[in-house]
Amino acid sequence: MENAQLASLLNEICTLMELAGEDSFRSGAFARAARTIETLPDSVAGKVEAGSLDSVPGLGKTLKDTVSQLVQTGTCKQLDDLREKTPPGLILMLRIPGVGPKKVRAMHLELAIDTLAKLKDACESGKVAALKGFGDKTQAKILEGLAFVELSSERVRLDQAMAVAEPLVAAVRAMKGVEHAELAGSLRRRRETVKDIDIVATVADTQKATSILEAFTKLKGVERVVGQGDTKASVVARLGEGTRALRINADLRVVSTQAFPYALNYFTGSKEHNVALRQRAQALGFKLNEYGLEGDAGNKRCSDEPALYKALGLDYVQPELRENTGEVQAAIDHKLPELVNIDQVMGVFHNHTVASDGANTLEEMADAARALGYKWLGIGDHSQSLTIANGLSPERVRDQWREIDRLNKKWHDFRILKGSEVDILADGSLDFDDNLLAGFDYVVASVHTHFNQPREEMTARIVKALENPFVTMLGHPTGRLLLRREAYAVDLEAVLQAAKKHDKWVEINANPMRLDLDWVHCRRAREIGVKLVTNPDAHAADELANTIYGVEVARRGWVRPAQLANTLDLNGVLAELETRRKKV
DNA sequence: GCCGTTTTCGGCCCGACTGTTTTCAGTCG
Numbered sequence: 001m002e003n004a005q006l007a008s009l010l011n012e013i014c015t016l017m018e019l020a021g022e023d024s025f026r027s028g029a030f031a032r033a034a035r036t037i038e039t040l041p042d043s044v045a046g047k048v049e050a051g052s053l054d055s056v057p058g059l060g061k062t063l064k065d066t067v068s069q070l071v072q073t074g075t076c077k078q079l080d081d082l083r084e085k086t087p088p089g090l091i092l093m094l095r096i097p098g099v100g101p102k103k104v105r106a107m108h109l110e111l112a113i114d115t116l117a118k119l120k121d122a123c124e125s126g127k128v129a130a131l132k133g134f135g136d137k138t139q140a141k142i143l144e145g146l147a148f149v150e151l152s153s154e155r156v157r158l159d160q161a162m163a164v165a166e167p168l169v170a171a172v173r174a175m176k177g178v179e180h181a182e183l184a185g186s187l188r189r190r191r192e193t194v195k196d197i198d199i200v201a202t203v204a205d206t207q208k209a210t211s212i213l214e215a216f217t218k219l220k221g222v223e224r225v226v227g228q229g230d231t232k233a234s235v236v237a238r239l240g241e242g243t244r245a246l247r248i249n250a251d252l253r254v255v256s257t258q259a260f261p262y263a264l265n266y267f268t269g270s271k272e273h274n275v276a277l278r279q280r281a282q283a284l285g286f287k288l289n290e291y292g293l294e295g296d297a298g299n300k301r302c303s304d305e306p307a308l309y310k311a312l313g314l315d316y317v318q319p320e321l322r323e324n325t326g327e328v329q330a331a332i333d334h335k336l337p338e339l340v341n342i343d344q345v346m347g348v349f350h351n352h353t354v355a356s357d358g359a360n361t362l363e364e365m366a367d368a369a370r371a372l373g374y375k376w377l378g379i380g381d382h383s384q385s386l387t388i389a390n391g392l393s394p395e396r397v398r399d400q401w402r403e404i405d406r407l408n409k410k411w412h413d414f415r416i417l418k419g420s421e422v423d424i425l426a427d428g429s430l431d432f433d434d435n436l437l438a439g440f441d442y443v444v445a446s447v448h449t450h451f452n453q454p455r456e457e458m459t460a461r462i463v464k465a466l467e468n469p470f471v472t473m474l475g476h477p478t479g480r481l482l483l484r485r486e487a488y489a490v491d492l493e494a495v496l497q498a499a500k501k502h503d504k505w506v507e508i509n510a511n512p513m514r515l516d517l518d519w520v521h522c523r524r525a526r527e528i529g530v531k532l533v534t535n536p537d538a539h540a541a542d543e544l545a546n547t548i549y550g551v552e553v554a555r556r557g558w559v560r561p562a563q564l565a566n567t568l569d570l571n572g573v574l575a576e577l578e579t580r581r582k583k584v
Numbered sequence: 585g586c587c588g589t590t591t592t593c594g595g596c597c598c599g600a601c602t603g604t605t606t607t608c609a610g611t612c613g
Contacts, residue, residue: 023585024596025585025586025595025596026585026586027585028585028586028596029585029586029596030585032585032586033585033586057586058585058586058587059585059586060585060586060587061585061586062585062586063585063586097611097612098602098610098611098612099610099611100610100611100612101610102609102610102611103610103611132604133603133604133605133608133609133610134603134604135603135604135605136603137602137603137604138602138603138604141602141603357597357613385599386613387597387598387599387613388597388598388599388612388613389597389613390597448613449600449601449612449613450600450601451612452601452602
């Protein structure tokens with residue numbers, strides 16, 4: 001059993017214990033253990049076998065027993081019992097913003113509500129508001145939240161879908177008779193959330209398609225077969241275990257080798273891009289479909305996708321751009337941008353260490369950054385008022401600076417940069433005074449509190465923060481959590497204009513739960529001339545790798561290498577930050 | 585449930601906010 005899987009089961013126990021009304025410190029111990037295990041480099045299953053669980057902090061007698069059982073049997077008595085007495089609907093209810101385990105429990109015990117549908121009925125008939133501790137406003141909020149939950153459950157995040165899709169593609173690729181297998185659909189376009197997984201595979205002999213489709217339906221992780229025909233199979237694939245498991249639809253389409261470029265193109269979409277391509281083909285006297293590009297003089301043979309675009313008189317359009325938002329015309333006019341690439345990222349700014357709420361030390365983060373080939377690494381721990389995240393006091397900031405200076409003596413080709421993720425307070429002032437801010441190499445300013453301010457207030461607050469001369473960039477500009485929390489109300493256009501006016505960078509937070517700024521506004525920022533920067537917001541060394549998700553957002557936003565601050569090399573970033581400091 | 589010690593119970597990062605109350609519970613980060 002993988003550590004992640006084990007952690008997921010422990011988290012499930014925690015959630016179920018909370019719903020059962022058990023002591024929060026008790027349930028919290030399971031969640032803490034889950035987090036520890038998630039960030040542990042070596043296998044806990046291996047430790048169980050070797051009898052060395054004692055080396056894992058946070059595991060006492062009970063949790064060691066639980067972990068051993070989970071590793072050995074995939075479940076444990078406690079989990080089985082909890083699952084049996086907890087209707088799955090209660091877990092869904094937890095996804096409603098502002099609803100936690102206590103409220104769910106109260107509604108379950110008092111009103112026998114155990115599904116979203118019953119909850120909706122109870123809200124509409126006013127029963128929820130009558131409960132002790134509830135009221136009209138709570139009831140209205142729950143109704144609002146229900147709509148969101150119902151909507152969001154249809155999609156999963158890119159990273160979650162990738163975790164399911166990549167093993168499936170690899171497995172199909174390894175099947176006998178398969179020549180190519182590629183991800184298609186919105187996953188290939190790297191949309192931030194997706195509805196399903198599309199895979200296109202080719203076989204030299206289409207007679208073999210049936211056996212490949214058959215094998216696909218029997219792959220590990222496939223839970224249910226929805227449909228299976230001669231060229232296509234549709235299944236439900238599962239990620240994770242138990243009540244917290246994620247389910248997503250996955251389609252495999254098998255075509256002949258000859259049809260591959262057309263099929264891949266067709267199934268990559270978007271639908272709107274395809275329509276534009278077909279119109280283009282029509283205008284040139286062709287007919288484009290998933291099997292070929294037919295003209296009066298027969299089929300036009302294309303060996304790959306770039307050849308297909310060329311045959312249509314277009315420059316190659318990268319999958320990330322295929323949203324019919326001007327890319328076809330740009331491809332005709334040879335005006336598509338050269339997109340930024342993950343290999344061009346030299347460093348990232350916004351990361352946390354154990355000093356605030358991260359899991360790894362400065363040195364561990366630096367080592368991980370160097371392993372990724374980065375030339376510099378920015379550390380931006382939280383500021384003092386964010387006590388929940390163990391924000392740094394000015395004294396602790398200075399301690400960290402000394403430690404960074406000490407570490408930086410180790411390398412000649414790599415630097416840790418002194419940064420801070422400073423809270424933008426409710427009135428737009430910053431959580432550290434200018435005196436201290438002046439001592440950082442750079443400052444990320446972010447909103448973490450007072451999410452419910454009116455739009456004008458929030459906009460003014462952020463704009464005011466951007467006016468501070470010591471601020472280098474704006475962190476996660478909208479605060480959204482994909483499928484979980486809407487962005488706070490803010491006039492992004494005004495924020496981007498302010499960023500332009502004051503020469504501030506805007507972050508594409510690369511945490512796959514955020515992807516904030518989104519790609520749409522990236523394009524807008526690019527038009528305005530606002531420089532962007534992507535940061536993994538890593539709270540652990542292995543999260544530095546999330547930078548790829550930010551780069552993909554940038555690509556979807558038509559961002560060129562020079563427009564992303566991460567492409568600056570070590571001398572470049574030092575010079576840039578120095579120039580900015582001198583302007584203050 | 586874990587941990588540390590003031591060695592076997594009591595504390596567990598906790599402050600702000602909201603909506604509910606009339607002094608506080610629940611949620612969030």
